[in-house]
Amino acid sequence: EVFWAIEEKLSQLLIDSAMIIGPVIGYVFQYFEVKSTKNAEGFSKLVCCILLTANITRVFFLLGGHFSWVYMLAAILMIIGQLLLLEICTRYSKPKKLSSDAVFSEVLLEKSRTSFTFYTTCCLVFATCLTLLSYTVGQNKVYIETLGALSAGVEATLALPQVVTNFQNRSTEGLTVVLIFGWAGGDIFKAIYYITDAAPVQLIVCACFQFMTDVTILGQYFFYKSKNAVLDSSRSRKIREVELIEEKAELVTKPQEIQL
Secondary structure, eight states, X not given: OHHHHHHHHHHXXXXXXXXHHHHHHHHHHHHHHHHHHTOOTTXXXXXXXXXXXHHHHHHHHHHTTOOOHHHHHHHHHHHHXXXXXXXXXXXXXXXXXXXXXXXXXXXXXXXXXXXXXXXXXXXHHHHHHHHHHHHHHOSOHHHXXXXXXXXXXXXXXXXXHHHHHHHHHTSOTTOOHHHHHHHHHHHHHHHHHHHHTTOOHHHHHHHHHHHHHHHHHHHHHHHHHHHHHHHHHHHHHHHHHHHHHHHHHHHHHHHHHHHO
């Protein structure tokens, strides 16, 4: 009995550890992808913003009455991971020169591309507002459940900015496939974990919706990869045809030059 009890605790510890660490692993690979290529244009920073907003809100939701060390540590680790990813993305985003008559929205957009301080300030302001609001409202059930719904609702839109970015670029270049599979695998695992752990319904719905968007991005990855491969092959063939025509033209003109 003691052996089975120890085995059960170890199994639960492994599952809990996977729940905490698993969702971040894909972003670790994305971090090193940006670092190695020194290019962050293919990755949407809105993904980081969504996760930061969702997980900061989730921290207050958990503190309000649905506390779980597993969910809390997962939220904190995700916040740290997204801040690190934002730092390297802003570091390798090429700044654009703004005109002297640039409007506020253009300045704000440029800040969101290249300023890590901009993001940290927004996070601090958001967390401060939630702290003051939670202190004022207290343990109001409607308020706490609303925080949970907002956290899940915001996180459910996680992959949508990446879907739009891929569609606009007609490519998934700069987006590591490990991250995509990490999203899909992590969301399946989260959904199963939430269901078996009798987690709040907001979290279950969020995980299921996220998995559907993961499948969409996975479809985009393979579609654009095959399409771009065909275009590259066609482009290479045309270049080779032009080179052959030029070579033939040289062979024709050389005898004429010798006769002259």
